[in-house]
Amino acid sequence: MLRKIKAIHVVSVLLAAAVAVIVALLLRDVDLSPHVAFAREHAALAGAVIALASLVTVTFATWMNWRATRRQATLEARTKWSDDTVAERKLISKMLGPRELTSAQAQALAEGSAERPTRPIRILGVIVRRGTTPPLFTDTERTNLVHAAVAVLNGLERLAVGVELGVYRRAVLVDAGGTIIKRTFERFEPYIAIRRTHPEPQRRQEKAYVALEKLAMQIRYKEVDAERLESLRRQP
Numbered sequence: 149m150l151r152k153i154k155a156i157h158v159v160s161v162l163l164a165a166a167v168a169v170i171v172a173l174l175l176r177d178v179d180l181s182p183h184v185a186f187a188r189e190h191a192a193l194a195g196a197v198i199a200l201a202s203l204v205t206v207t208f209a210t211w212m213n214w215r216a217t218r219r220q221a222t223l224e225a226r227t228k229w230s231d232d233t234v235a236e237r238k239l240i241s242k243m244l245g246p247r248e249l250t251s252a253q254a255q256a257l258a259e260g261s262a263e264r265p266t267r268p269i270r271i272l273g274v275i276v277r278r279g280t281t282p283p284l285f286t287d288t289e290r291t292n293l294v295h296a297a298v299a300v301l302n303g304l305e306r307l308a309v310g311v312e313l314g315v316y317r318r319a320v321l322v323d324a325g326g327t328i329i330k331r332t333f334e335r336f337e338p339y340i341a342i343r344r345t346h347p348e349p350q351r352r353q354e355k356a357y358v359a360l361e362k363l364a365m366q367i368r369y370k371e372v373d374a375e376r377l378e379s380l381r382r383q384p
Contacts, residue, residue, distance in 0.1 A: 215317075222316040226324045229303040236296035243285070243293055247335070254338035256284040257294055258346070301336060301357055304329060308359035318363070326372040333357075333364035 244253055260283075285293060307329075310316035321329070333340075340361075346352040 218315070218317045219320050222310075222320040223324060225307055225310065225316060226321055229307060230325070233296075233300050233303055236299045239292060239296045240300065243289065244335075249335060249338045251338055252284060254342050256290065257297065257339050258342040260287075260290060297336060297339065300332060301340075301360065304332060305357050305360045308363040311363060312359055321363075322367055322371050326367045327376055329360075330364045330367045330372060333360055 249257070307316060307321060311318045311321060340357050343351075343353045343356045345354075
């Protein structure tokens with residue numbers, strides 16, 4: 149895009165030069181003395197008009213360059229997030245499935261999981277067996293999942309903050325990945341809620357992923373692939 153804009157600038161300059169040459173050739177035998185006298189009388193006004201036209205041209209070119217730079221930066225940042233988190237997103241889908249995290253999964257990721265007691269078996273009112281179910285994740289699995297989730301969410305949070313600061317263009321980001329942004333926040337919302345409301349103050353993060361939440365909530369259905377989004381939500 150930047151190359152196209154530079155090419156347009158070069159062509160514009162060449163066309164302006166060509167027009168100037170043609171006009172000079174056409175007017176070389178014309179008596180311009182009356183017009184010269186008029187121009188001298190209105191030189192200040194003409195200078196102001198030329199200066200204003202130049203300012204408008206430069207401002208427009210700068211604005212176009214700025215828009216193109218933001219668009220390119222947004223696409224590059226989104227592509228980098230997608231490429232850098234391929235392994236993490238595969239691990240998350242494999243271990244947690246495609247649906248929203250359950251409360252048990254979110255709790256296990258946020259605080260770890262322990263063995264859970266099962267319903268005791270009774271015979272004639274006497275408990276003959278007490279059992280437990282294994283934790284949802286081993287320590288290694290939980291560590292890997294937390295690292296993967298944080299990598300995915302932190303990357304999207306940086307993109308959302310970039311949109312808020314005007315570094316990235318919201319429209320470009322939504323066009324390129326609005327569906328995955330909205331779906332990712334939906335899937336991890338239970339985990340994010342636990343991080344924000346953790347009972348221990350030193351582990352509580354009330355501002356965790358607020359920019360991502362704001363962006364995800366602002367993305368309207370007509371801006372995303374609604375059919376794909378609903379299909380992802382219905383996956384078993």
